[in-house]
Amino acid sequence: MLPSATGLPFDDIRALIAAMPSADAAAVAAVRAREAQLTKPAGSLGRMEGLAEWLSAWQGREVPEVRRPLVAIFAGNHGVTRHGISAFPSSVTQQMVENFAAGGAAINQICIAYDLGLKVFDLALDLPTGDITVEPALDEAACAATMAFGMEATAGGIDLLVLGEMGIGNTTVAAAVAAGLFGGPATDWVGPGTGLDAEGVAHKAAIVQQALACHAGHLDDPLEVLRRLGGRELAAIAGAILAARMSRIPVLIDGYVATAAAAVLWRLDHHALDHCQFGHLSAEPAHGLLLAKLGRKPLLDLGMRLGEGSGAALAAGLVKAAAQIHAGMATFAQAGVSGRSE
Numbered sequence: 001m002l003p004s005a006t007g008l009p010f011d012d013i014r015a016l017i018a019a020m021p022s023a024d025a026a027a028v029a030a031v032r033a034r035e036a037q038l039t040k041p042a043g044s045l046g047r048m049e050g051l052a053e054w055l056s057a058w059q060g061r062e063v064p065e066v067r068r069p070l071v072a073i074f075a076g077n078h079g080v081t082r083h084g085i086s087a088f089p090s091s092v093t094q095q096m097v098e099n100f101a102a103g104g105a106a107i108n109q110i111c112i113a114y115d116l117g118l119k120v121f122d123l124a125l126d127l128p129t130g131d132i133t134v135e136p137a138l139d140e141a142a143c144a145a146t147m148a149f150g151m152e153a154t155a156g157g158i159d160l161l162v163l164g165e166m167g168i169g170n171t172t173v174a175a176a177v178a179a180g181l182f183g184g185p186a187t188d189w190v191g192p193g194t195g196l197d198a199e200g201v202a203h204k205a206a207i208v209q210q211a212l213a214c215h216a217g218h219l220d221d222p223l224e225v226l227r228r229l230g231g232r233e234l235a236a237i238a239g240a241i242l243a244a245r246m247s248r249i250p251v252l253i254d255g256y257v258a259t260a261a262a263a264v265l266w267r268l269d270h271h272a273l274d275h276c277q278f279g280h281l282s283a284e285p286a287h288g289l290l291l292a293k294l295g296r297k298p299l300l301d302l303g304m305r306l307g308e309g310s311g312a313a314l315a316a317g318l319v320k321a322a323a324q325i326h327a328g329m330a331t332f333a334q335a336g337v338s339g340r341s342e
């Protein structure tokens with residue numbers, strides 16, 4: 001699914017969006033029928049029942065199954081870090097990629113605990129994106145190619161895709177993308193990220209405002225917002241979400257940064273994220289606002305603000321359980337349990 005030579009690279013992305021499959025209504029009907037027979041009061045598993053239905057709808061399976069879940073982390077570096085908008089130096093991006101490979105990060109432990117596969121995609125870390133206060137982060141060809149690269153995350157017969165990121169400075173570009181897509185002042189969209197104090201957050205807002213001014217007049221097209229104000233890991237996440245849709249793989253999206261990338265697709269088509277669930281509510285303050293714009297309720301709210309796919313990976317434990325519960329439970333008839341009294 002690399003961009004073809006049919007025209008501008010973004011045209012290939014738009015063509016995929018126009019061709020997105022919809023939910024499998026027959027699979028949903030089958031899950032609902034079976035759900036009603038399982039040995040529990042109707043509706044007693046709350047949102048877990050909805051997760052089983054969502055899995056079936058997008059997998060196109062009458063019985064949902066999660067046997068090959070994958071966490072994909074995309075890592076990128078950002079030119080805007082020259083303005084001191086993170087509590088950590090940008091060298092930490094590469095160092096954390098090495099830490100992921102060595103098994104020392106939080107996400108490695110979550111993957112062990114829940115038996116999730118993990119792949120880390122390093123996106124030209126030695127080539128930071130453009131400084132968004134004065135130039136676009138990426139040109140169109142690089143942005144489209146990075147989206148195409150992100151599509152590779154769906155390979156290998158996976159049946160659940162969990163998306164996360166690593167990139168010092170990326171809560172700044174996420175804020176810029178969110179503001180570019182939904183408007184409002186930069187102060188609405190920035191937060192402490194890795195741990196800025198109030199003065200640091202105010203400076204970060206000023207930098208995002210500068211970026212918005214620099215690109216004003218070019219932000220009507222969501223893909224332009226992505227390439228001008230975003231970064232490689234955001235582009236790759238957007239590509240991965242789109243490829244997952246085409247391959248009928250349900251997706252779990254992590255915190256503020258991953259949600260900002262997803263929001264680009266939502267602005268292109270309000271149904272583009274129907275195959276996605278939002279794993280958690282990040283403590284990054286603007287994540288709640290962004291989810292409200294998308295009209296979505298996250299699965300977990302644990303006060304986490306780590307990134308690297310951690311909140312979505314924790315939610316993958318719930319999604320695995322939802323599939324197992326639905327597939328494995330006995331029906332009233334099978335178990336000889338009496339149904340509801342008349």
Ligand SMILES: Cc1cc2ncn([C@H]3O[C@H](COP(=O)(O)O)[C@@H](O)[C@H]3O)c2cc1C
Nearest residue numbers: 086165166167168169170171193194307308
């Ligand atoms: C050691 C360490 C591990 C991380 N894992 C994820 N992030 C998270 O923090 C970064 C975004 O925050 P900001 O915009 O403030 O730089 C991203 O790399 C994100 O995934 C980390 C950050 C650090 C320091």
Ligand SMILES: O=C(O)c1cccnc1
Nearest residue numbers: 255256257282305306307
């Ligand atoms: O919610 C996130 O994605 C997040 C929050 C803080 C730092 N990095 C990522």
